[in-house]
Amino acid sequence: MPEQLRVLVDELLREQNGGRVVLVRKPLPEGVGPEFARLSSVRCATLAWLPKGQTAQEYLASQGIDTALEIQVRNSGLKGNGGVNPSLALCAEVRTSLVRVRDWRELASVPLKYQSQKHKFTQWAAEDARLFREEIERCNKTVSEEIVRQLIFKRAPSPSPHANGLNLAVSEHQPAK
Secondary structure, eight states, rough: OOHHHHHHHHHHHHHHHOOOOOOOOOOOOOOOHHHHHSHHHSSSSSSSOOOOOOOOOHHHHHHTTTTTEEEEEEEEEEEOOOSSSOOEEEEEEEEEEEEEETEEEEEEEEEEEEEEEOOOOHHHHHHHHHHHHHHHHHHHHHHHHIIIIIIIIIIIOOTTTTTSOOEEEEEEOOOOO
16 A cells, blocks of 8 residues: 555656656665565665665755655554454555655644445455455545645645755655654
8 A cells, every 4th residue: 555655646746746756766775686676565665774874864865855755654454343244444544744854854744544435344355355456546546635735735845946846755664863
């Protein structure tokens, strides 16, 4: 879910901001091979691995990023009220933060919650989990649109006249401060 959400937010921002948005280039640990970089858990944009001795703030600044958009997906999954064979809804909590890199000041933050219609587990699993996969796509689309609407168009700071535009980076995990 986080990788698809990151891609959708990136696409929406690029459409609206004419190329002023960049995705952070993900640093990888030294000595890892190309097979490691292709793992789905590794491909997700995260600043979990940074060059030795470098903070997330320093790394982003070295990449020319002045403002970072961080997306954290929490508590996602099928949830119900308990009992025997309960109806379950796809739920996700997403926290987005817009942070100025030079001083790590949070410029805006919006918590978002998503909850789908409820279905029995067997319905979610039927046809190779078609309903579940479709709902994840719907969740990502809805949340990405709301992120762009809430953070970027309502609350984003105006770039200074001397700046080359607002550069945004998207990351799944909270960078070290």
